[in-house]
Amino acid sequence: MSLLDRVKERSGSDLSDDELEAIILAIAAELDARLGPVGPVTVHLGDPADPNSRFYHSLRVTPPIGAGDVTIVELDPGNSGDPGAETILLQGDYRVLHDGRTIQRLTSGPNGRTYWAPLVRITYTPAGASQPARDEALIKIAMIDLSYRGGLKSERAGDYSFTLSGDPVADREAVFAGLVPASGFLLA
Incomplete structure (x- = not known):
């Protein structure tokens, strides 16, 4: 299953394939910039x-x-x-x-x-996450990006209510932090 199909299936997004591909490419570029490429x-x-x-x-x-x-x-x-x-x-x-x-x-x-x-x-070959781990992180970050509603914290309509938990920037950083190998240093 392609990465585009995995993002579409897990996020339930109704964006066009071109728009989702642009989001995937941007996140992949950010992963490479932060972690280095997967290969040598x-x-x-x-x-x-x-x-x-x-x-x-x-x-x-x-x-x-x-x-x-x-x-x-x-x-x-x-x-x-x-x-x-x-x-x-x-x-x-x-x-x-x-x-x-x-x-x-x-x-x-x-x-x-x-x-x-x-x-x-x-x-x-740089230390860093394998390609399957990066793909999973990319899907998680795409889901965070797609769920962000421009500062909306919660909404309610009749019996329906929706609340965003946490900060999308912090959620993205937590996903990136999960890919970085532990350095063995502890700063207090």
Whole structure:
């Protein structure tokens, strides 16, 4: 069953297919913006023009690294474009910390160094929800969006009454929060 059909069946909406598709695409884009895409991504870290970027022991990675293969390539010098300036790092050259949010350069290993090169290219699969979990979240968010009535909290007509509970923005954020992997940090 297509995602459009699932949204139509669960929401009972009478909107046209084109309008529902537009809502689905907007929510999917927001999911990708917040969580990163489902498949592999390539990010570049560092700045060859910044002389201080040569002295980083660790680098912050966004979105966080998930389970799966990680390929890290250092480019030194970072602005040469020469394939000979690229060094493919092996597992012993770096360490992934903080639930995939940080990578640390190790001095041991086949390509050990104290600092990262000025430019680092990482290809990995981000931590985040699987496609079925994202689809379910998308349906929930679409239902929240479709039930919002522009500030109407409740209505009554004879024996019929309808009351919206909660805040739609908070309800949407709760769905997004359910997709983010736990970081292990507790802020009090």
